[in-house]
Amino acid sequence: MASGDERATTPDGLGGADLRIGIVRARWNVEIVDRLLAGTLRGLEALGVEHVLDETVPGSFEVPMGARILANSKQVDAIVCLGVVIRGETTHYEIVSEEAARGIQQIQLDTGVPIAFGLLTVENEAQALARSEGPGGHNVGEEAALVAVEMAQMEKRYR
Numbered sequence: 001m002a003s004g005d006e007r008a009t010t011p012d013g014l015g016g017a018d019l020r021i022g023i024v025r026a027r028w029n030v031e032i033v034d035r036l037l038a039g040t041l042r043g044l045e046a047l048g049v050e051h052v053l054d055e056t057v058p059g060s061f062e063v064p065m066g067a068r069i070l071a072n073s074k075q076v077d078a079i080v081c082l083g084v085v086i087r088g089e090t091t092h093y094e095i096v097s098e099e100a101a102r103g104i105q106q107i108q109l110d111t112g113v114p115i116a117f118g119l120l121t122v123e124n125e126a127q128a129l130a131r132s133e134g135p136g137g138h139n140v141g142e143e144a145a146l147v148a149v150e151m152a153q154m155e156k157r158y159r
C-alpha cells in the first residue's frame, strides 16, 4: 500500500568519511543542475564525505562517458551523476534521457563502481524545480548522494 512517500529509506549509521565520491554533472539547464549539485554536496557533507572529485560534461548524453572515465580512474569509490532533461524544452527528449539512463546502468555494471542516477527527466521546469529544492525539500541530487554512499559501502564490504 503506497504511503504517499515512496522514496527509499537510508540505513541507520550510514557514513562516508572513508569514501571518495565522484560527481559528473551536465552543463545543460545549468541553474537546475546547480541546485542538484548543492543537494549532493549537502548530502555528502551530512554523511562525513570529505573527498569529492567534481567534473562537468557538455550534456546529459555525455554523462555516462564522464562516469566511465572516473570509474576507470580508480580514484573514486562511487559516482553521482547529475543532469536535467525537460521534455517540453528538449528535442529528442527520449534519446537523451534514455541513453543517459541506459549508459549509466551499463557503466556501473561493467566497471563495478556504483553510480547513483541523479538526473531529472521531467515534463516541465516546474517539475524540475520541485525535485531540486533547498534544505529540507525534495532534492534528487541529495538523494543520489545517499545512494552513492550506501552502494559504495556495500561494494567495500564484499571487495
Ligand code: DLZ
Binding pocket: 026, 027, 028, 029, 058, 059, 060, 061, 062, 083, 084, 085, 086, 089, 090, 091, 092, 096
Ligand atoms: C542536445 C540536447 C538537448 C536537445 N537537450 C538536452 C537536455 O535537455 N539536457 C541535457 O543535459 N542535454 C541536452 N542536450 C545535449 C546532449 O546531452 C549532448 O550534450 C549533445 O547532443 C552533444 O552530444
